[in-house]
Amino acid sequence: MSHWDKEHNLQLRKQSEIFGESFELNYIDSDGQFSATVLSPLNAYVLEDETAERNVLLGLHKFTRRFDKQVYLDVYTDHEILHYTIGNDEKHNWSRPNQAPELKYIGKHNHIFGRVPLISCPANTERKSGFHDVISLFDAYNALNSDLVNEIADHRNAYLVIENAKLETEDLLNMKKMGIIQVPAGGKVSWLTKEINDSFVKNELDNIERKIFDMMDQVNFNENWASNTSSLALRNKLLNLENRVAMREALMEKAIKQRLRNFFTYLHIKEGVQYDYRNIAVKFTRNLPTDLVGMADVIVKLQQVVSQETLLTLLPFVENPKLEFNKFHSEQQRLADVSKEKSNAE
Incomplete structure (x- = not known):
């Protein structure tokens, strides 16, 4: 699996952090090799039982093919893959919004795994997005920064003040057309704009940024660090992040073990060799000095x-x-x- 699993693992974790949960679909490719792909809650669903093991009872995968407007649905059971098409928009009766689209059975075939080949990979025990707690902070940071840029870039909230002079409507039109303002001696023209306290805005942006790093248990590596900072001191700063990553490693290891279980089933059928996935140790290496x-x-x-x-x-x-x-x-x-x-x- 070395030719595809590294990028696959990265995508699996990325999707789980975005949606709170991602899915891995194991299958045999056109060359007869064991392979896997990453699915998300946008196009897949896994039905689990209520036991502590959370065994998968059923898996659904909705997809489309290139240059084909038809929507397809694959239903995975312990031994079979059932193929359906979902009725397109032309056939759906939109006058009855609660009516489910038509589901048409088009065939099935067996798979070799003996269990549903859809593996759930949650981001955390709550199965919520890794960014769930900081979305409001991101929105506040972007809104504040956007408002500041708008105030600097345009004059949408500014008024033109003309002192000691009176201009008629015709004069204003000529002024706009010619780009010239003529006022008598002693007259003054200026913009009435909102005064921006840049120190206050900068402090607020810095506070929000610190809160984002704190709530994500992250360290801001853009700060000026001492050049002789040891790896032990760095690990102490990353202690909270280490604890967060350790929990995600445990969840990732469980998903990898389920992948190995399906892979050893494939090897047993193809090569006649038998291995126990529980004898494999999964090692994670940090990208740290x-x-x-x-x-x-x-x-x-x-x-x-x-x-x-x-x-x-x-x-x-x-x-x-x-x-x-x-x-x-x-x-x-x-x-x-x-x-x-x-x-x-x-």
Whole structure:
């Protein structure tokens, strides 16, 4: 799955953060390979039971095809995919708005997974958008910034003040046409505009921005940070974000395990091999600066306490600790054999 799963995982998390929940549809592509696509609540629905496991009972996927105005609906069960078309606008009786569009059955075929191949990936336990709590702050920030730009860019709320002079309607039309104002001596022409306290506006924008970062448990990296800030100090600043991400990792890991379960079913049917998805460990790596010197010091101190393979999992650039452990010992054995041959030759 390495040729598609990284981008897929990013899109899966992105859609779940936007809508509060996203769905992964597992299928076998035209080349006979296991694949998956990302769906959202805009075009999919998953019916779950009321148990703690939240088992999927039914899955719906609504879609259209290019150059085809017809709307299609696929219904996923444990063993079948039922295909329907949804009646188009011409056939729908809009005089009866509560009337459901016509659903026409067009066929079905079986799938190999033995369970509904639609996997739910929630953004959080409440299944609400990751931006739900800060939408009002975003709206306030944009509205305030937009009003400030409008005040500067145009004169919609300004009046033309003419002192010590009187202009008739005809004079105003000529003034607008020629772009010239003629007033007698002592006359004065100016705009009456709303006075803008730029310090107040800037402080308000800064306050809203800080609230957005605080409510999202984020750190503003645009601030001036000390150049010698250690990774540990950075992690302390990101503690609340770490807790938020840890919860999302747990939800993401559950979705990945369900993907692996379907993938191993595919392997069992195609290759005749059988694996248990519960034996697979899912590792997440943060995109944060890592103090490799400090990490190496920790590994040295734990040499006689923890196995070498476990210590290798601490290094962010090691993707497969077991493989790296075997490569290290093979290299050491090869060097020992070369040294032995050299000693015998002498």
